[in-house]
Amino acid sequence: MKEILKKITAAAAAMALAVSMSGCSGGNGGSSEGEDTSADNASTAAAAEWTELDQSAITAAMGMGWNLGNQLEASNNKVPNETAWGNPTISEELIKTVKEQGFKTVRIPVSYLSKIGEAPDYKIDEAWLDRIQEVVDYVVNNDMFAIINMHGDGYYTVDGAWLLCVDENQDEIKDKYEKVWKQIAERFKDYDQHLIFESMNEEFDNTYGEPDPTGYANINAYNQIFVDTVRRTGSNNEKRWLLMPGWNTNIGHTAGDKGFVIPEDSLCKADGKRIMISVHFYDPYNFSLDENIVSATTQWGKYAVEKFDTWGQEDYVDSQMKLLNDKFVSQGYPVVIGEMGVVDKNHIDPTMNEFRRYWNEYVVKAAKDNGCIPVYWDNGFNGRNGLALFHRLSKEVTQPEIIEGMMRAINSDGDYEIPAPAVENTETEQTESTDNAA
Numbered sequence: 224m225k226e227i228l229k230k231i232t233a234a235a236a237a238m239a240l241a242v243s244m245s246g247c248s249g250g251n252g253g254s255s256e257g258e259d260t261s262a263d264n265a266s267t268a269a270a271a272e273w274t275e276l277d278q279s280a281i282t283a284a285m286g287m288g289w290n291l292g293n294q295l296e297a298s299n300n301k302v303p304n305e306t307a308w309g310n311p312t313i314s315e316e317l318i319k320t321v322k323e324q325g326f327k328t329v330r331i332p333v334s335y336l337s338k339i340g341e342a343p344d345y346k347i348d349e350a351w352l353d354r355i356q357e358v359v360d361y362v363v364n365n366d367m368f369a370i371i372n373m374h375g376d377g378y379y380t381v382d383g384a385w386l387l388c389v390d391e392n393q394d395e396i397k398d399k400y401e402k403v404w405k406q407i408a409e410r411f412k413d414y415d416q417h418l419i420f421e422s423m424n425e426e427f428d429n430t431y432g433e434p435d436p437t438g439y440a441n442i443n444a445y446n447q448i449f450v451d452t453v454r455r456t457g458s459n460n461e462k463r464w465l466l467m468p469g470w471n472t473n474i475g476h477t478a479g480d481k482g483f484v485i486p487e488d489s490l491c492k493a494d495g496k497r498i499m500i501s502v503h504f505y506d507p508y509n510f511s512l513d514e515n516i517v518s519a520t521t522q523w524g525k526y527a528v529e530k531f532d533t534w535g536q537e538d539y540v541d542s543q544m545k546l547l548n549d550k551f552v553s554q555g556y557p558v559v560i561g562e563m564g565v566v567d568k569n570h571i572d573p574t575m576n577e578f579r580r581y582w583n584e585y586v587v588k589a590a591k592d593n594g595c596i597p598v599y600w601d602n603g604f605n606g607r608n609g610l611a612l613f614h615r616l617s618k619e620v621t622q623p624e625i626i627e628g629m630m631r632a633i634n635s636d637g638d639y640e641i642p643a644p645a646v647e648n649t650e651t652e653q654t655e656s657t658d659n660a661a
Contacts, residue, residue, distance in 0.1 A: 271363075271415040273459050277495055281416075281464060282557050285368050287587065287633040288328030288598030289321050289612070290562060295355060296332035296374035296424075301383030303334045303351065303375075310603040311616045315361040320618045325630045328368040330561055330598050331358055332424065334375035335403060336383040342395070345402040352410055363417040370466060370559070370598075371411075372421035373403070379429035386445070388438040389428040400445055404452045412458040419464050421501055421561070422449040427471035434470040439482035442470060447486040450498070454490035462493035466559055468501040474543050477502055478550040485556065496555040502547065503562040503600075504586060507535030511565045511582070514608045521572035523565075523582050526643050530572060540589045548593035560590050562600040566608045576624065577644035584628035584641050591633055599629065 276284060297308040305313060318329065333355055340346040355371065362369040377386040386400060404422075411418055423445060428438045446467045453460050467486070469477030477483045477500065491497050505511040509532055513519040522531045547558045563586055565579045583599070590597040605611045605621050612622045620626065632641070 271417075273415050273462070275462070275493065276416050276464075278552075278555055278557055282594060282596055284327065285559075285596045286327035287325060287629055288330055288368075288370075288559075288561075288596060289326040290330045290332065290598055290600045291358070292332060292600055292602045292610075294332070294603070295358060296334040298334050298336055298375055298381065298383070301337040303336055303338055305354070308603075313358050313361070313615075315365075316618055317613065317615055318361040318365055318367070320613060320620070322365055322367055324612075324620060324626050325634075326367070328370065328596070328598060329362045330370040330372075330421075331355075331362070332374035333371055334381070335373065336376060336381070336385075339385075339399070339403055342399070343402075345399050347403060347406050352406070356410060359411070359414075359418065363414065366417070368417050368419060370419045370421050370561070371407075372424055372466075374424045377423050377426040386423060386426065388426055388441040388445075389435055393441055393444075396441075397444065397448055401448050401452050404449055405456065408453045408456040408460050412456045412460045414459060416459075416463070419466055419499070420449075420453055421466040421468075421559075422446050423468065425471050425503065426468060431471075434476050434481050436482060439470055442468075443482070443484040443486070446484075450486045450488055451490060454488070462491060462497060464497050464499055464557075466499040466501050466561075468561075472501055472503040472561065474502045474504065474547060478546045499557045499559055500547075500551045501559050501561045504540075504543065504560050505563065506539065506543070507532040510535070510578075514566065514568070516571055519568055519571060521568050521575045522578045522644075524578070524585065526581070527578065537585060540586055544589040544593040544595060547595055552594035558595040560586075560595055560597045563587075563597055564600040564610045566610055567606060568608065570607050574644065574646040576622075577646050580625045580628045581641065581644050583625055584632045587629045587632035588635065588641065591635070597629070597633070 291313065293308045294305045294310050294313055295303065297304060297306070297310070299307040321329065335347060335351070338348040338351040340348075359369045359371060373386065375381040376384055377388070378384050379387060386396060390396065408420070411420075426442050426445070428435050449467065450465055453463065453465060469483035470481060475481070485498060485500075488496070488498055507520070507523075509518055509520045510523045520530045520532050522529060524537055551558050563583070565582050567575070567579070569575045587597045599612065600610055601612050602610045603615050605614060612626055613619065614621055628641075631639075
């Protein structure tokens with residue numbers, strides 16, 4: 224998700240949670256009080272027997288996903304810290320709550336930044352790797368799929384970022400990238416099929432025009448280094464599903480003729496492809512992420528009657544998901560919609576939440592219909608401009624209607640009519656007039 228939005232909502236979350244979090248541990252994380260963190264408990268996943276899952280099996284098994292956002296990728300002054308952006312220390316109880324709501328996959332964004340030592344070894348801080356493993360175990364020990372990536376290290380807007388695709392020191396960057404991923408892969412190589420590695424996050428040059436050809440070539444090179452490095456660590460990494468993005472995880476820049484190259488996977492020991500493609504979906508921006516009270520829209524789709532966009536509606540969602548199916552899914556490459564969601568703007572329009580539910584349900588249904596795996600972006604912040612589905616401290620479900628809509632979509636076996644937003648003045652669909660469009 225765009226870094227500027229993360230920082231804005233994180234600051235608000237920190238203020239809102241400051242009092243309630245006074246008894247939580249900080250620093251590099253650590254276990255919540257009373258939790259069992261014994262080595263025997265933490266090694267359950269590593270000891271599990273591998274079950275081979277092909278494209279259709281892994282897509283069905285991963286189901287609906289949820290992001291543990293603004294936690295292990297959060298940082299301050301180059302230092303990753305899971306409580307730096309206002310969220311409490313991650314607990315296994317939270318993960319169990321997420322599972323109880325029907326989610327089957329948890330994406331765990333991770334930043335490394337200053338936790339990486341100096342050249343030539345680039346050794347990752349052992350305590351940080353231990354904490355990452357502990358959180359992964361919360362997920363896989365509860366029979367869910369975990370996705371871990373390299374997140375903030377590739378942002379031009381993050382202090383201490385180094386995986387920068389248009390910088391000149393590419394030999395140094397690629398050497399560091401290979402050595403860091405080798406350590407991660409070694410740590411988790413015996414984990415079973417429930418663990419998926421994602422090479423990086425929204426990797427691009429921090430401009431929103433056409434992809435830079437040199438930068439794109441470097442992104443392709445990073446992905447190839449990632450695949451080769453993971454496979455060479457052996458054990459279950461020789462057949463693990465590996466996930467990777469194109470330019471800024473943008474659908475058009477990844478599935479279109481913009482320069483994305485699927486890496487070769489000659490070292491894979493599985494029977495069939497084991498590469499997934501990562502994209503994000505937040506369209507239309509004015510509805511999904513825009514927080515500006517003047518430009519933001521608050522209604523979406525065929526039932527909208529005011530403050531809606533003139534593009535990015537149901538037909539656009541369908542076309543984007545079909546593009547992913549045509550380009551990748553139909554060719555044997557699962558697609559993970561690694562981030563999707565709409566911020567809470569009920570302070571602007573009290574009808575907003577039902578349109579949020581409708582958008583999320585529609586996107587999940589379109590993704591499933593085209594063989595894609597949707598993963599909701601939750602930043603842990605409830606209320607104005609938040610994206611949370613849960614209160615991470617109390618473990619309360621805060622957006623049951625949105626969750627119910629996404630679960631209807633992911634669990635539907637056939638075509639069904641998505642319920643209209645349950646608000647006044649939406650019984651009649653839009654006319655051809657767009658006089659009220661924002």
